[in-house]
Amino acid sequence: MSTTALxxxxxxxxxxxSILNFTKTLNTxxxxxxxxxxxxGKNRGIYxxxxxxxxxxxxxxxxxxxxxxYPELTxxxxxxxxxxxxxxxxxxxxxxxxxxQTSLFQEKLAAMSPEAWFEKHTAxxxxxxxxxxxxxxxxxxxxxxxxxxYHMGQLILLR
Amino acid sequence: MSTTALxxxxxxxxxxxSILNFTKTLNTxxxxxxxxxxxxGKNRGIYxxxxxxxxxxxxxxxxxxxxxxYPELTxxxxxxxxxxxxxxxxxxxxxxxxxxQTSLFQEKLAAMSPEAWFEKHTAxxxxxxxxxxxxxxxxxxxxxxxxxxYHMGQLILLR
Numbered sequence: 001m002s003t004t005a006l007x008x009x010x011x012x013x014x015x016x017x018s019i020l021n022f023t024k025t026l027n028t029x030x031x032x033x034x035x036x037x038x039x040x041g042k043n044r045g046i047y048x049x050x051x052x053x054x055x056x057x058x059x060x061x062x063x064x065x066x067x068x069x070y071p072e073l074t075x076x077x078x079x080x081x082x083x084x085x086x087x088x089x090x091x092x093x094x095x096x097x098x099x100x101q102t103s104l105f106q107e108k109l110a111a112m113s114p115e116a117w118f119e120k121h122t123a124x125x126x127x128x129x130x131x132x133x134x135x136x137x138x139x140x141x142x143x144x145x146x147x148x149x150y151h152m153g154q155l156i157l158l159r
Numbered sequence: 160m161s162t163t164a165l166x167x168x169x170x171x172x173x174x175x176x177s178i179l180n181f182t183k184t185l186n187t188x189x190x191x192x193x194x195x196x197x198x199x200g201k202n203r204g205i206y207x208x209x210x211x212x213x214x215x216x217x218x219x220x221x222x223x224x225x226x227x228x229y230p231e232l233t234x235x236x237x238x239x240x241x242x243x244x245x246x247x248x249x250x251x252x253x254x255x256x257x258x259x260q261t262s263l264f265q266e267k268l269a270a271m272s273p274e275a276w277f278e279k280h281t282a283x284x285x286x287x288x289x290x291x292x293x294x295x296x297x298x299x300x301x302x303x304x305x306x307x308x309y310h311m312g313q314l315i316l317l318r
Contacts (some may be wrong), residue, residue: 009293116160146177149312150309152312154313
């Protein structure tokens, strides 16, 4: 395996590992626990779950994998802070979305060649990408893994 | 730049970005705030800080960069849970350690070639590494970035 393919594999393994850890923790928490704040006055578990689904949903667009599946989450879980608006999806619905999204990502990730990860993501202009080749699809995975772990460290506090 | 060098650069940028974010947040928190638990019954800020220094200190050994600088942190911040033993270093001392460690890492990172990151880390046997080439130095940075972000998501709750 080339060092490039190896580096891509390591980044994907870390992303998949973080998704798996999150799923496992989610499955140990009841719907009632997810309605609680992770710390007094901070985000609730349900908000973190919806927020991560919304952020990952936007990755479909950035990675050129298609349109958002859950555009209705953008408002309440991305643009608005927790408790600013009433959340309409139930925890059960969000759990289903999370699981469907995880399956979709597994499919999409498996279909990518190592080289394809170094293509530009869709939110950067070709002229900028020529000067800044790190603004590629692989970087989307690297940054979103950090984002996921950040919120994972919060979700775990509900246990 | 080769795709390998680009992938390494992206991983290093993410590590450095996470370190910088942590440092900035640390600098907004008072010593008194760091003595508080991030959520009721959970780890205190001082423990998270010492824990991260201890984990990163152990990276010196894994990356073959030398001996631990702060072996006295291993017991209270790695082997023991928070509040199990009395913590002897003060917050001020830990802040200094964090800053010194950050400078040391910047030096060490700058001196590594992209190819050197694909060498085995010191905790894997050569025979195992031959079969599992992902157990390299780059993977230490990838996994520790996730670990850092996980605790960063907790530290921020003290604000």
